[in-house]
Amino acid sequence: MVSLQSVRGFALVSLMALVAGCNTSGNTGGAGAIDEKLGAKVVQGGCPSVQLRDGTAYIRRYARGGEDDPQKIVYQASITDTTRQCSITGSQMNITVVAAGHVAAGPAGGAGVVKMPIRVAVVENGTNNVIYSELTQFETSLPEGAPTAQFLFNDSNINIPISASRSVRVFVGFDEGPPKRS
Template sequence: MGLFVQSISKRRIAAAAFLASSAILAGCQQGSGPNLGIGAQNAEPAAEAIRESELRAYCPPVSLREGTAYFRTYERGAEGDDSKIIYQASIDDVTRACKYQGTPSITVAVAGRIVPGPSGRVGTITMPIRIAAMRGDEVIYSQLFKHQVSISDTAGATQFLFTDPDIAIPGGIDRGVQLFVGYDEGPYDTP
């Protein structure tokens, strides 16, 4: 009799397991049912939907003007003397992103590094970074920023990242718009 009871118990367990797995599979196929964590790792929080038209829309490239990718500062009165360089900064990469929802705008990002010179010292330095947009020969946006970077070590390079967000382009973003980035020693009150 003990063998018979064990056989019935095994059948009941097998039947219960079969019914449970059938219910789970049915729930998965219908998109409802218990969530047992299957696929939970792939779930991402809801974000702003990007429309196909935005993916296909034109976003003007950003360029460095010749001679504006590097910037040096010297000790006072020693301009041009390489032994008196405080630091040399360079722009290594530039990129942009266009936003078309609401008011069309562009965000420009600049990445670079600062290398201390023979007269280098720790502290905060200010770099003059200009972002400009042109349509043909017309300047439609120009801003000169005083971007500050903290230098904590003179033994190596310090990386920096600068972003100019939400640049409004009069007349909208089209193929006639060109973006430029570079160091510009000013003056700061000029376009």
């Protein structure tokens, strides 16, 4: 019998391979091809890479009043892999950022929904001017009887001018700060 965790693992690996496959340069010289579903040119060579800032790949949540007490850990999570896919429509580049990771219940946690604050930001090189920033309270579930789970986060709402695509850095990671107000 195939376990739920094996199915999730296979689905995660399959999705990551599919998205990563869109980012290989092959013999196109970065020219891309037309995505039949989107009707948009898929960019392969000019798609900005995704980075993790120091201290944002890991998060640990404690029960109220239990900061730094190992027995009060509700959950801990880590981002283990990232990728992206870019497509062009008109003068805009759409970037889909994907982050995969693991979450585990701590002594003060258990099965149920876990909310993790994940931020995606696009920043101009040199000026550090923020072009895009979105904080999402991403939800995943820890199943009954399984203290760990894998998760797959994606943000497909990033649109930047094509002219800025070669001069930006894309970041994804956990962010415990307040959401940015528009």
